[in-house]
Amino acid sequence: MKKQYSVPALEKSIAILEYLSSSEEDLTITEIHQKLDIPKATVFMILQVMEGHNLVTKSRDGRYSIGPRIYSWGLGYMTKMELRKIAHPYLEKLSKETGHTVHLGRISDNRVLFIDKVEQPSFIKFNTFIGMQSDIHCCALGKAMAAHLDPAQLDEIIAAIGLGKYTENTITNYDMFKKVLKLIRQTGYAVEDEEGEIGVRCIGSAIFNAEGEVAGAVSVTALKSNLTSDQYPYIGEKVSQTAMAVSQALGYRPKQEGGKILDYTEK
Numbered sequence: 001m002k003k004q005y006s007v008p009a010l011e012k013s014i015a016i017l018e019y020l021s022s023s024e025e026d027l028t029i030t031e032i033h034q035k036l037d038i039p040k041a042t043v044f045m046i047l048q049v050m051e052g053h054n055l056v057t058k059s060r061d062g063r064y065s066i067g068p069r070i071y072s073w074g075l076g077y078m079t080k081m082e083l084r085k086i087a088h089p090y091l092e093k094l095s096k097e098t099g100h101t102v103h104l105g106r107i108s109d110n111r112v113l114f115i116d117k118v119e120q121p122s123f124i125k126f127n128t129f130i131g132m133q134s135d136i137h138c139c140a141l142g143k144a145m146a147a148h149l150d151p152a153q154l155d156e157i158i159a160a161i162g163l164g165k166y167t168e169n170t171i172t173n174y175d176m177f178k179k180v181l182k183l184i185r186q187t188g189y190a191v192e193d194e195e196g197e198i199g200v201r202c203i204g205s206a207i208f209n210a211e212g213e214v215a216g217a218v219s220v221t222a223l224k225s226n227l228t229s230d231q232y233p234y235i236g237e238k239v240s241q242t243a244m245a246v247s248q249a250l251g252y253r254p255k256q257e258g259g260k261i262l263d264y265t266e267k
Helices: 008-022 029-036 040-052 068-078 082-098 140-146 151-161 174-187 229-249
Strands: 056-058 064-066 101-108 111-118 190-193 200-208 214-223
Touching: 008 029, 008 040, 008 064, 029 040, 040 056, 082 101, 082 111, 082 214, 082 229, 101 140, 111 140, 140 174, 140 190, 140 200, 140 214, 200 229, 214 229
Parallel strands: none
Antiparallel strands: 056 064, 101 111, 101 214, 190 200, 200 214
16 A cells, blocks of 8 residues: 655645635635635745745735646646647648648637647747637637537537627627538638738638547638638648548547548548
């Protein structure tokens, strides 16, 4: 039997971090003291040390929340996820074939979480990054996934985050958004035309797991001048094929044509 060790100060620190991470609101020292039954002086000292290491963040009114270093640790774990590992070679291939930046994302806390990014050598760089979040209605990744979500789940997401306006092209009407999602299901890919950022266009397609559920999405991002509307069908097909290849690698089996399952997994 493995021997159990105990470091009281460390256990108290972990308890505080767990409480902060589970709370929907920032917490005061008194609230932490009352909930965890840890002396106020001890809570204060632990928070001071953790704040110095960016493990917690203190607001102007003296409330504490989880800090950026915890977030970066979470990203370290996230980069080891199965989806990212499986998808990365396909993202690299898509980026080389199109010459554009490619992103991989999934839905997390009702928003799109970027979990991978592949760029080509170029002076054009986008300020996206792994760990970045975006609303689902204003990026190709989000629209591609939203098109295949259960209607009830989509309703919950929109009710929670709304349809915020980021540019003149952002879709802010839910009925209109649903019409766009229907078109995405028909074409197999989503187009984002300066809806999240002026001058930027994206094309994305959903990824499915072995159960046929939405597991994520892949997208190509480019300047508007480098991704003209006449290129949509070609880039859209490339993105869709990449998404299908990743889906199949995850165990998804698409509809059969002529009794044969199409295989897109060759890298």
